[in-house]
Amino acid sequence: MKERAFVIGDVHGMADMLKQLLKEWDREHEQLIFVGDLVDRGPKIKETLQIAIDLQNHHDAKIIRGNHEAMLLEFLTDAEKYWPRYQRNSGITTLSELTGDTPEALSSLSLDDLVAYVKERQPWLESWIQSLPYYIEYGDWVIVHAGVDLAIDDWKASEPTRFYWIRDEFHQAANNTGKKFLFGHTPLPYLNGDFSNLTIWQQQDKVGIDAGAVYGGDLVGLHIHRDGRIFGESRVNGKGNFVDND
Numbered sequence: 719m720k721e722r723a724f725v726i727g728d729v730h731g732m733a734d735m736l737k738q739l740l741k742e743w744d745r746e747h748e749q750l751i752f753v754g755d756l757v758d759r760g761p762k763i764k765e766t767l768q769i770a771i772d773l774q775n776h777h778d779a780k781i782i783r784g785n786h787e788a789m790l791l792e793f794l795t796d797a798e799k800y801w802p803r804y805q806r807n808s809g810i811t812t813l814s815e816l817t818g819d820t821p822e823a824l825s826s827l828s829l830d831d832l833v834a835y836v837k838e839r840q841p842w843l844e845s846w847i848q849s850l851p852y853y854i855e856y857g858d859w860v861i862v863h864a865g866v867d868l869a870i871d872d873w874k875a876s877e878p879t880r881f882y883w884i885r886d887e888f889h890q891a892a893n894n895t896g897k898k899f900l901f902g903h904t905p906l907p908y909l910n911g912d913f914s915n916l917t918i919w920q921q922q923d924k925v926g927i928d929a930g931a932v933y934g935g936d937l938v939g940l941h942i943h944r945d946g947r948i949f950g951e952s953r954v955n956g957k958g959n960f961v962d963n964d
Contacts, residue, residue: 722949723749725861726939728784728902729770730932731760731815735954736769739939742952748941750777751854753902753927754784754863754882758808760932763815771846783850784863785882785903786812791847797833816840852881855897857944864903865924868893893922898946902928905935918951929953 724743729736729752743750750773756766773779789807792800801809810821813832817824817839824832837844853862860866860873865888867876873895880888885904893899901924909919909926916936919926925948929936934956941950 719856719944720747720749721944722747723751723856723859723861723942723944724939724952725751725753725900725927725942727753727927727929727937728755728931729760729766729937730755730758730786731763731766731811732931732937733760733762733765733769735931735937736766738954739937739952740769742939745777749856750779751856751861752779752781753861753900754782754850755786755902756781756784757790757812758786759811763812780854780861781850782854782861782863783847783852783882787847787850788879788882791844794833794837794844794847797829801829816843852878856942858898858946859900859942859944860897861900863901864888865899865901868895873897889921889924889926893924898923898925900925900927900940900942902926904928905930905933907935931956 726739752770756770757763770779770781774781786807789800789804789809790812793804793809810824813824813836814821817836827835853860863882865884866873867880867884868888868891889909904926906916906919906926906929907913910917916929927938927940929938931937936953936955939952940948942948
């Protein structure tokens with residue numbers, strides 16, 4: 719991978735913001751990395767996936783598995799068990815986008831028929847999500863969706879769901895790993911303890927970048943070097959305006 723990277727926070731179907739933010743990516747010198755949660759909640763999920771997968775196929779972009787990709791995979795593999803949770807987390811919005819049918823039409827199908835229909839319309843989807851890594855080691859950095867279990871001797875041995883679901887236990891734990899962790903998942907206002915504060919969160923070599931784009935916040939891209947440095951920040955605010963924070 720390149721010596722520098724551009725790491726993008728949780729997109730959640732905000733394709734227009736993503737397209738604007740990508741203008742700040744130096745394609746020649748920066749590895750592009752998404753921290754996950756491309757799907758659910760936002761208005762243009764299918765387009766967001768198309769953009770990200772095109773970048774993955776043609777520009778070697780890396781996409782990490784977020785909890786929303788994980789919930790979609792759970793639905794596809796064990797819908798009876800996991801549909802209630804995915805439904806609570808805006809899953810029907812994603813399924814509607816992926817199939818081209820209204821949520822009402824999809825809701826009229828039995829659960830088995832719904833799964834079969836989604837797989838018929840998007841046969842690549844299940845294997846693609848299964849291919850997404852839980853984290854990426856990038857020089858001194860670990861880029862992960864939610865975090866890792868810092869209470870165990872080897873963070874790499876974290877239970878898989880911890881990589882995309884963990885919150886306070888990671889944020890508050892001492893980091894003695896020698897690595898810097900760059901993550902999304904938990905919105906910055908929560909991390910900052912101030913619901914108007916979208917500033918990048920940094921504590922104990924842990925850096926949070928989810929600025930809540932789908933909730934009217936910002937979509938953030940962080941420019942980093944393999945040696946652990948942060949050398950720039952780009953963001954598009956909820957009104958679709960670019961904010962220069964270099």
